[in-house]
Amino acid sequence: MISEKMKEYVKSSSAIRAMFEEGKRLAKIYGPENVYDFSLGNPSVEAPAEVKEAIIDILNNEDLNMVHGYMNNSGYDDVRTIIANSINNKFGTKFTEKNIIMTVGAAGGLNVIFKSLLNPEDEVIVFAPYFGEYRMYVANYDSKLVIVSPNTVDFQPNLAEFEEKITKKTKAVIVNSPNNPTGVVYSEETIIKLADILKKKQKEFGTEIYLISDEPYRELVYDNIEVPYLTKYYDNTIIGYSYSKSLSLPGERIGYLVIPDEATDSDLIISAANVATRILGFVNAPSLFQRVIAKCLDAEVDVSIYEKNRNLLYNSLVEYGYECVKPEGAFYLFVKSPIEDDIEFCNLAKKHNILIVPGTSFACPGYVRIAYCVSYDRIEKALPEFKKLIDEIRNN
Amino acid sequence: MISEKMKEYVKSSSAIRAMFEEGKRLAKIYGPENVYDFSLGNPSVEAPAEVKEAIIDILNNEDLNMVHGYMNNSGYDDVRTIIANSINNKFGTKFTEKNIIMTVGAAGGLNVIFKSLLNPEDEVIVFAPYFGEYRMYVANYDSKLVIVSPNTVDFQPNLAEFEEKITKKTKAVIVNSPNNPTGVVYSEETIIKLADILKKKQKEFGTEIYLISDEPYRELVYDNIEVPYLTKYYDNTIIGYSYSKSLSLPGERIGYLVIPDEATDSDLIISAANVATRILGFVNAPSLFQRVIAKCLDAEVDVSIYEKNRNLLYNSLVEYGYECVKPEGAFYLFVKSPIEDDIEFCNLAKKHNILIVPGTSFACPGYVRIAYCVSYDRIEKALPEFKKLIDEIRNN
Structure with missing residues (x-):
C-alpha cells in the first residue's frame, strides 16, 4: 500500500x-x-565545550517560552543577524538577517531550496562522485538529475563535460566542497572557471542557473587551505550550511541557507523558502539550537x-x-x-x-x-x- | 524564477x-x-521544570557524541521503547519500538506518512473546519484534498457526507481531535461510527483507507474528558503525535508517528517512513530532545x-x-x-x-x-x- x-x-x-x-x-x-x-x-x-555551556546559559537566563517557542519560519531575527555578521566578517560579504534562513540541517535546507526553485522537468547538474542523497532530493520535486562524470585525476569537477551538459532546462547545479566522498576542496581556479561557464550559458540561453553550494564540511580543512566563498564569484549562488560537522551536532539538525540579494528574484526566493520551510513540515529549525549556535560562532x-x-x-x-x-x-x-x-x-x-x-x-x-x-x-x-x-x- | x-x-x-x-x-x-x-x-x-532538569542531566551524564549524533532515521531505540511502553500503559495497546518513528514535530510526521503512502491522484479526506496546512501537505505529493463540510451544530464530523465522499481513490482520512480550530473532542460514539464507515467502504471497494490521527492537542483537555485512542477502533490507523503543546516545546520540533502492526502492510509502511524521514531532509528528529522527552513522559x-x-x-x-x-x-x-x-x-x-x-x-x-x-x-x-x-x- x-x-x-x-x-x-x-x-x-x-x-x-x-x-x-x-x-x-x-x-x-x-x-x-x-x-x-x-x-x-x-x-x-x-x-566543543562551548555548546554545553551555551545550552545551560540559555536555560538559566533566557525566557523559556521564547527559547522553546515558535518564531518566524525563517528563524529568530537576532540569531540570523549574528550569523550574517559573522559571515560578513570572515568573507567580506554584505548579508543581513534577511538573507539567512535557518534550516533543519543542510539536508533540510537543500529540500527547502529545491522546493522553492524546481519545476518537474527542470534539470539539476551534479558532479560525480556526489553524495547519493541528492538523487532523492531532486526526485522529490520530479526534476531530473544530470550527472557529470568524474575526473579521477584530481577529482576537481570535469568542466568541459559540465559545459556540454548545460541546457535550456538547467535550473540548478550542486557543488559540495570539501567534497563527500573525495575530501577534495575545489580550488579558486576551478570556481572561477565554473562561474564563467555558468555566466556564459545563462547569457546564451537567457535563463537563470542557480549554483547550490552544499557546505557541511567547510570548516574541516587541513594544511591551511582556503575554501572560496562562492557568492563572491557568481551572483546566482545559494549556500546551504550545517553545524553537523563544524560543531559535531549532526543529530540536532541545525543549519542555514544564504540567499544573497544579488541572486535574481532574491526576494521572491526568500519568500518561497519561508513558505517551503513551513509546508514541507519543518516549520522552523530547532529553536534551542538556533540560540546555541548564535553563542558558539567562534567555537570549533x-x-x-x-x-x-x-x-x-x-x-x-x-x-x-x-x-x-x-x-x-x-x-x-x-x-x-x-x-x-x-x-x-x-x-x-x-x-x-x-x-x-x-x-x-x-x-x-x-x-x-x-x-x-x-x-x-x-x-x-x-x-x-x-x-x-x-x-x-x-x-x- | x-x-x-x-x-x-x-x-x-x-x-x-x-x-x-x-x-x-x-x-x-x-x-x-x-x-x-x-x-x-x-x-x-x-x-514544565522537568524539561530543563532533563537537559542538564543528559548533558552531565550521557555520552555527548551519542546525545548530539546521528542514530537510525527512526530515532534512538531506547527512546522509542520508552514511548511505546508509555502508550501501552495508558491505552492498553501492544506497541514496541518498531511501531514508533520519531519525527520533526507532528507536521514532519504528517509529511513523512504522506510521502510514504500517497500517489498523485489519490484522495485524502478532511473534515471542515480543518487546519489549513493539510492542504499543502497533501499537495506536496500531488494528491487531492476532499473536504467534508462542517457540522456547525456541535462540530462533530459530518459522517453522512463523509460516507458519500469516500471513493475507490480514497487513500487516507485526517482527523484532528482535540480539534484546531474548534477545540471539540471527537466522542467515542463518533469514532466508532467513523471506523464502521471506513471498514464498510474498504470492503465495498476492496481498498485500504488509512486513518491519520493528528494529535498535538491530546493532553490539553478539560472536564476530565477522555480522548479515544484510535488504533483500538480501526486497524489502519496511524497516529501523528507532537510534544509541541503537551510540553510547550513547539520550536523544538519533536514528535512521533505510531504505525501499528495491525495496519495493512505495516512493515512496508514502517520501512517507507524511515526512508521518507531521510529523503525529505529531516534525517532524524532532533537528538537531544528525543532523549529529553524520554525522561519527561510523566511531565505535563x-x-x-x-x-x-x-x-x-x-x-x-x-x-x-x-x-x-x-x-x-x-x-x-x-x-x-x-x-x-x-x-x-x-x-x-x-x-x-x-x-x-x-x-x-x-x-x-x-x-x-x-x-x-x-x-x-x-x-x-x-x-x-x-x-x-x-x-x-x-x-x-
Whole structure:
C-alpha cells in the first residue's frame, strides 16, 4: 500500500540496511573491538565545550517560552543577524538577517531550496562522485538529475563535460566542497572557471542557473587551505550550511541557507523558502539550537584530531600500495579499488572485518570511500588488515 | 524564477504575513499592551521544570557524541521503547519500538506518512473546519484534498457526507481531535461510527483507507474528558503525535508517528517512513530532545491555566451574546461571526485592536478562531473590547 515512488527507494534502502546489519553480525561474532567500521560519516570528535555551556546559559537566563517557542519560519531575527555578521566578517560579504534562513540541517535546507526553485522537468547538474542523497532530493520535486562524470585525476569537477551538459532546462547545479566522498576542496581556479561557464550559458540561453553550494564540511580543512566563498564569484549562488560537522551536532539538525540579494528574484526566493520551510513540515529549525549556535560562532571542533587520522591512514595506505588523492578536507579518503569491481572489493574488505562504502554509491565505480571519523586507535588497529587485504589481492 | 507551485503559495502567504505586519503596526501605534493578539497557537504556559532538569542531566551524564549524533532515521531505540511502553500503559495497546518513528514535530510526521503512502491522484479526506496546512501537505505529493463540510451544530464530523465522499481513490482520512480550530473532542460514539464507515467502504471497494490521527492537542483537555485512542477502533490507523503543546516545546520540533502492526502492510509502511524521514531532509528528529522527552513522559504543562482562560473567555463571550460551542480541549474558541462575513468581522475586531483568524482559513466561513493561549490578564483586558464590538454590530 505504499506509494509507487517509495517502492524502489525502500528496495535500495534495504541494501544499505543489509550492510549495516552485516556490521552488527560481524560485531556479534568477532566482538565490536575487532570490527573496523569506516562506513559512516558520523563525527567522532566531541562537540566543543562551548555548546554545553551555551545550552545551560540559555536555560538559566533566557525566557523559556521564547527559547522553546515558535518564531518566524525563517528563524529568530537576532540569531540570523549574528550569523550574517559573522559571515560578513570572515568573507567580506554584505548579508543581513534577511538573507539567512535557518534550516533543519543542510539536508533540510537543500529540500527547502529545491522546493522553492524546481519545476518537474527542470534539470539539476551534479558532479560525480556526489553524495547519493541528492538523487532523492531532486526526485522529490520530479526534476531530473544530470550527472557529470568524474575526473579521477584530481577529482576537481570535469568542466568541459559540465559545459556540454548545460541546457535550456538547467535550473540548478550542486557543488559540495570539501567534497563527500573525495575530501577534495575545489580550488579558486576551478570556481572561477565554473562561474564563467555558468555566466556564459545563462547569457546564451537567457535563463537563470542557480549554483547550490552544499557546505557541511567547510570548516574541516587541513594544511591551511582556503575554501572560496562562492557568492563572491557568481551572483546566482545559494549556500546551504550545517553545524553537523563544524560543531559535531549532526543529530540536532541545525543549519542555514544564504540567499544573497544579488541572486535574481532574491526576494521572491526568500519568500518561497519561508513558505517551503513551513509546508514541507519543518516549520522552523530547532529553536534551542538556533540560540546555541548564535553563542558558539567562534567555537570549533578540534580539527587536528581528524588531520592526525588522515595523515596516518593516507600515509599508511599509500605505503601499502593503495592509490588515493590526498584529501584537503572533510573526513573521507576516496581510494582506488585494487580490483575493478568496487562492490566486490568491499566484500573482500568485509572478510577482514573492514566496512567501507563502494564508489558506485557515489556514481564513481572503481573507488571506495573510507570515513576516518573514528578514533586514532581504531585506525591503528585496522592498518594491518588493510595491508593484508591488498597483499592478498596482489598475490592472487 | 521560483517554481510554479510555489507562486500561489507565496501569494496566499503574503496575506497571512500582512495580518502579522498589521499586528506589529497596531502595537507601534497603540503600544503592545493595548493590542490583543489571539491569532497564534503558540503555547503561553511554560515548559514544565522537568524539561530543563532533563537537559542538564543528559548533558552531565550521557555520552555527548551519542546525545548530539546521528542514530537510525527512526530515532534512538531506547527512546522509542520508552514511548511505546508509555502508550501501552495508558491505552492498553501492544506497541514496541518498531511501531514508533520519531519525527520533526507532528507536521514532519504528517509529511513523512504522506510521502510514504500517497500517489498523485489519490484522495485524502478532511473534515471542515480543518487546519489549513493539510492542504499543502497533501499537495506536496500531488494528491487531492476532499473536504467534508462542517457540522456547525456541535462540530462533530459530518459522517453522512463523509460516507458519500469516500471513493475507490480514497487513500487516507485526517482527523484532528482535540480539534484546531474548534477545540471539540471527537466522542467515542463518533469514532466508532467513523471506523464502521471506513471498514464498510474498504470492503465495498476492496481498498485500504488509512486513518491519520493528528494529535498535538491530546493532553490539553478539560472536564476530565477522555480522548479515544484510535488504533483500538480501526486497524489502519496511524497516529501523528507532537510534544509541541503537551510540553510547550513547539520550536523544538519533536514528535512521533505510531504505525501499528495491525495496519495493512505495516512493515512496508514502517520501512517507507524511515526512508521518507531521510529523503525529505529531516534525517532524524532532533537528538537531544528525543532523549529529553524520554525522561519527561510523566511531565505535563499546567493545563489548568488554559482551562481558566477558556472559562473566562467562553463565559464572558456567551454573556455578551456571542455564539460558540464550548470547547473541551486545545486552546481555541470557534465563535460564530455576528455578521455573515467572517473576514469583515475580523477587520471590525482589528479596529478594537483584537487580532483573530477568519474561519474561512479553516474552510468554515461565518466563524472566527480565537486562540486563548495568552495570559489571563490579556483576556481580562480584551473583554471590554469584545463587548463593544458586538454591541456596535447590534446597534448598526
